Amino acid sequence: MRYLLLSVIVLLLLSCTKKQTPAIVLQTDFGVKDGAVAEVKGVIFETSPAIPVFDLTHEIPSYNIGEAAYRLQQTAPYWPRGTIFVSVVDPGVGTARKPVVLKTLTGHYFVSPDNGSLTWVAQKMGVVQVRQIDEILNRRPGSADSYTFHGRDIFAYTAAKLAAGKISFEEVGPKLPAGVVMLPYQQPVYENRAIKGNIPVLDPQYGNVWTDIDTSVFKKLQVRYNDTLEVKITHNDLLVYAGNLPYMRAFGEAGENDALIYMNSLMNIALAINMGNFSEKYKIGSGATWNITLKKY
Template sequence: MGKQAKQSLLAPLLLLVTIVNGYAQNGALVFQTDFGVKEGAVAAMKGVAYGVSRDIRFFDLTHEIPAYNIWEAAYRLQQTLPYWPEGTVFVSVVDPGVGSERKSVVAKTRSGHFIVTPDNGTLTLLADAIGIDSLRRIDETRNRLKGSSESYTFHGRDVYAYTGARLAAGVIRYDEVGPALPPNVVRIPYQAAQYQNGSFTGNIPVLDVQYGNVWTNIPLGLLRENGLQYGDQVEVNITVDNKLVYKGVMPFATTFSAVAPGKPVAYVNSLLNFSFGINQGNFASQHKVSSGSLWKVTVTKKPKP
C-alpha cells in the first residue's frame, strides 16, 4: 500500500482517536495578524505550526489589519468565525502590548471555536455576539517554541502559532493550554445597537473599504421590529467622540440602483446590518467617515409627506 493511501486511511482513525480522547479541535488553523505579507513574519508563524504537525490545514483570515488596530481584529473575528466549523482554531495576533503584562490566552466560545490571542480587547465582539464559554492562560513553560525564551517581541511566532498548532493538531487538549481564568475578557467600550425614542443608534465597526460604504452594527431584525421599511426616508447622523461628522437624508432601499449615481442610499449589507453608501461613489472618502469604537450612528425614520 502506498504512502498516500495509508495516510488516507489513517486520517479518519486519527480523528476518531481525537474525539474519544476529548479533543474538540478539527485540524483547521486560521491566522489573522497586522503583519502584512511584505516580509517573513507570517511565513515564520506558519513554519512553526507546520513543524508541530504536517496534517494541519492552514488558512488566512487576513494579515492586513491596520497596525495596532485591536478593534478591527475584533470585528474580523466576529465577521468570519460563525462561518467556520466547530472546533476550528484561530490565531489572532494584533498585539501592541507584546512583552507587557497583558495575558496570552486561549478562549473557547460557546459555539465551540478556539481563539489564541492576547487578551487585549480582541475578544470584545465575540464575547457579545457569541459568548465566551471558558478562558485559559497559556502556560509558556509548556506551550512555547523551544529555544525562544530570549525572544520578547514575537509572541505571534513563539507562543501563539506554536500553541495554536498544538491545539489544532490534537497534540494538547484545551485543558492542557494552561490554568483556567474567569471568562471575563478585556473589552473595548462601544455603542451597542438599540432603538429608543424613535431612533436607531449603533456603532460603525468597519468600512466596506473597497467601495467606501459605511457598515453599522444595527441588525435588520431591530429595524423590522420597529417599523422601518424599504422605501422609507431616513435621517442619518454620524458622530465620532461626540462630534458631528455627517447629517443627511437618504432612502432606505434594497439596492444601490434605487438612486441615481452620486446619490446616497441606505441598505442592508451581506451581514444583514443597516449600512449606507453612495451609488458608484465613495461615501467614507467624500464625508471623511471612518470606523472604530468611537464612531456612532443615529438613524431616524422621516415622516411620510
C-alpha cells in the same frame, strides 16, 4: 480470501472515521511586505504538516484591536466547530497582558492576547472556558529571549500543538475566570423614534460604512424599502455628516454615485454610494468614537 476482503473493509472504515485535523485561521496586522506571516506559518507547518492553514486577513490597521475583534465575529460563524483562530493584533506584546485560548459555546477556539480582541466572539458566540497559555510549556523552543514576536513564538505554536492533538485544551495552561477583556462601545439604542448606534468598521474595499444596528433594533423604526431616513454621523460628539437617504435592497436600485442605506451581509445597517466610496467622500472613520443616528424622515 474472505479474511483479506474483511481486512480491507475494516481499513477503509477506519480511514473514513479518522478524525480530521482542525484548520487554523490566521488574522494579524502584520501585512505581507516582509516574512512575518511566513514565519508564523512555518512554525505551524513544522509542528505538523497536516494542519490546514488559512488567512482571515493580515491587513488589520496597525494596532487596531477593535477592528480585529469585529473581523473575528464576522468570519468565525462560517467555519466549522473545532476551527482554531489565531488573532494577533498585539500592541502590548511583551507586557503583562495575558496570552489566552478561548473556547466558545459554538465549539470554536480563539488564540489571542486578552486585550479586547475577543470582545465580540465572547459576546456573540458565548464562553465555555478561557485558559492562559503556559509560556514555559507552550512556547516555541529556543524563543525564551524573544519578547516582541509572540504571534510566532507563543500563539501560533500553541495553536499548532492544539490542532495537532499534541496538547489538549486543558493542557494549554491554567483556567481563568469565564470572561475576557471587553472593549467599550455604543450599543444600538432606540428612543424617541430614533436609533443611535456605533460604526465599528468600514468596508475597506468599497468604503461602505458598517454599523452595529441589527435587524432586531432597526425594525422598531417600521421602515419599508424606499422610505427616506434622516442620518447623522458624529465623531467625538461632533457632527461629521447629515443627510436624508433612502433605504434600499441593493446598490443597483440607487442611481450611480447616489448614496443609500442597506442591510449588509451580516444583517446590520450600512451606508454606501452606488459605484462610489461613502467613507472617503464624507471623511467617515470607525471605532468607539464614531456614532450614527437614524430617524424616520
